[in-house]
Amino acid sequence: MRHLWKMRKLMVIVAALLLMLTACMGGSKNNVNEPENGTTPPVQENEAVKGSEIAQLAIEGEIIDKTDTSLIVTTYMEQGGEDYIDAYALTVDEETVISDASGATVDYTELTIGSRVEAWSVGPVAESYPMQAEAAKIVLLEEQSELPVSRADAVRAALKAQTELTGPWSVKEVSLSEEQDYWTVVLVHHMYIDEPVTVRVDAEDAEILPNIAAENEAFRIYSPKPDTVVDNTFVVEGEARVFEGAFRWMLEDGHRILQEGYADAEAGAPAWGRFQFEVSYDKASQPNLMLIVYVSSAKDGSMQDELIIPLKAQEEHIEYNSESIE
Structure with missing residues (x-):
């Protein structure tokens, strides 16, 4: 009898352990980022959604060229003592989400050469130069300005003045004079990284000004x-x-x-x-x-x-x- 009682006690303990193990597995499953009730999992801060695909942040920089269906965005990078220009050619279609930094919808026509943007891509990225990808989302990061000539206007004027070299340029630095009467735009060409070009732009009429000696x-x-x-x-x-x-x-x-x-x-x-x-x-x-x-x-x-x-x-x-x- 004593032996039988010990066997029953052992079976109860084993059953209790099995119940605890099952509960732990269920809790672990609930912590996995999976759809619940057929819903889409939440999008992380470094992701965007286009259709059923999750996009990733591709580049933050200035638009240096634009067509009806594409943008070229570049950014000047300093990494490990080696400077370079990161560049993306992004295809834009009716599914591309375009907004400002607050999330308000922006029309494609408001994206101008010189505008600073955050670009998100989806799908494969072609390893060319510039890299080619499909744009999922474009966020306009334009700074508010009460001046007749905005930062984007100044960058656009500076880029337009560069007629001797073709290929991607990038903005290294933009600053406004203390009197707010002119912008200074420092550009870098991808073939001449160590030879920046400084351009002064009148903050009233976007005229290119001579550089100060x-x-x-x-x-x-x-x-x-x-x-x-x-x-x-x-x-x-x-x-x-x-x-x-x-x-x-x-x-x-x-x-x-x-x-x-x-x-x-x-x-x-x-x-x-x-x-x-x-x-x-x-x-x-x-x-x-x-x-x-x-x-x-x-x-x-x-x-x-x-x-x-x-x-x-x-x-x-x-x-x-x-x-x-x-």
């Missing part, structure tokens, strides 16, 4: 650049932000003033006004020249806001004297 709070000089070898007649171009647009300039060689004069910008402060004037001199006493643009103080005539641009004289326009030799 030297500047301070009152002056921006476009040309000549510092240390340029100049002829005995050369042109100075730039912008000034001075009272009534009036200022003075001087060219000297360390021993004497070679030439000086007055100039006027197209506009006075607080606006920046464009200017251009010609400088001529006969002979310098040594190779090193200094062009100085400045404002003359109304109180005592002293120099204010002076900007110095070092230059070099051509050898045929140098007449050495005893002072310069010493």
Whole structure:
């Protein structure tokens, strides 16, 4: 009897263990991300859905080319000390979801060259350059701007100005000046990664502006650049932000003033006004020249806001004297 009672007790324990094991297996199954009641599993943050397919984030960058059915999106990448341009050619159709960052629907026409987007692809990716894929979702990441020329407008103008090289460009950097009067767009071509191109774009009318060679709070000089070898007649171009647009300039060689004069910008402060004037001199006493643009103080005539641009004289326009030799 005692033996029979022990057998029954053992069977009860085994049955209890089997019930516990079954319960654990059921709980484990419920933790698997499977459809319940025929519904689609939730989409993760790094996924999108197109039809019955789950898409993956392909690229975040700027649209550099666009047709009625496709976009080329590129982004500048810095990874492990090796820079490169990631590029995707994305096919867009009626099933492609297009929205802004808040999820509101965006029309395809609102995706312009220069726009910054987040692109999701679905299906196979062709390993070409640019890589080719089908777009499942495009998210417009355009920043809000009250300026007449937006970031996307500036990038588009900068890209349009690049006519010498074909093939994918990418945006390395975009910045707005402190006065918010121009954008600076730094572009990189995939064949010349180490040779970025800097483009200044007017924030009022998208005009391409000359790059600044030297500047301070009152002056921006476009040309000549510092240390340029100049002829005995050369042109100075730039912008000034001075009272009534009036200022003075001087060219000297360390021993004497070679030439000086007055100039006027197209506009006075607080606006920046464009200017251009010609400088001529006969002979310098040594190779090193200094062009100085400045404002003359109304109180005592002293120099204010002076900007110095070092230059070099051509050898045929140098007449050495005893002072310069010493």
